[in-house]
Amino acid sequence: MKIGVVTFPGTLDDRDAQRAVRLAGGEPVALWHADTNLHSVDAVILPGGFSFGDYLRCGAIAAQAPVMESIIDAANGGLPVLGICNGFQVLVESHLLPGGLIRNEHQHFICRDQKLIVENVDTAWTNGFKLGQEITIPLKNGEGGYIADDETLKRLEGDGLIAFRYSEVNPNGSVNNIAGLRNERGNVVGLMPHPEHAVEPGFGPDTPLAMRSGVDGLTFFTSVLNQVVNS
């Protein structure tokens, strides 16, 4: 099971995403921004970081990269795609998901272990969760405030396209506490928090059981492997 992880200039968490794929039992494949070849992968991850230095707008220049032409085509054909943090911004700038992300309301970069509620489990990347499950995933961003116009919000809420909501604390001023979205088909998911940072005991967020033992993020990667096996 091959999962591509794209590296743009300025990407930071590509290695972490590759490691998460490996821990989930998949084979990570490095994809390069300037190469349109997806190397026959079964799914793609757009990892976090600061692609192209966040110039123009976060994710805007990456959305124009050659690899994205192939990813947009493949995503429209049903290929599972997960955008994490800057990857979520790239998905929004590529119009694979609606809305926009702006600077955090409180104007500070934020880094915290964030509680989320899983709002939708009918996707390639969330099918291993229980609906309404509370999970803890590290969040680290400066421009994570999700916004959309009223019409789009109504559609997102009405059609069940919200994949995750922030729980207890809204860390960045996102409307309706939106932390992540899915597309209509359920193959594309984007979120600001970083599931690849909660995949291995000893390196994840704290839990009531033990320090740094949180591995809620692993389910994103096992979900997509299950979906690919079953399809």
Add this chain to the structure above:
Amino acid sequence: MPKIIVEVMPKADLLDPAGKAVASALQRRGNAEITNVRIGKRIELHYESTPTEKDIEAAKQIAADFLSNGVIEDVVAVTVEN
């Protein structure tokens, strides 16, 4: 050098944190008469020769598709400067 200048501003009803930070610094500097600050972008597109109507149309398209994101920003001006 002939240029087309594209100006992009954050939408009026949207929080502009950079503008807000500068506005509060201006209050601290004693410029109490300034009630608000908003910060946008000026993007210059350079050309070999005076931009044609076609160049201007193309620039407007680029401004709408790529240089701005309609969800969060407005293109407030596309002007030619020779």
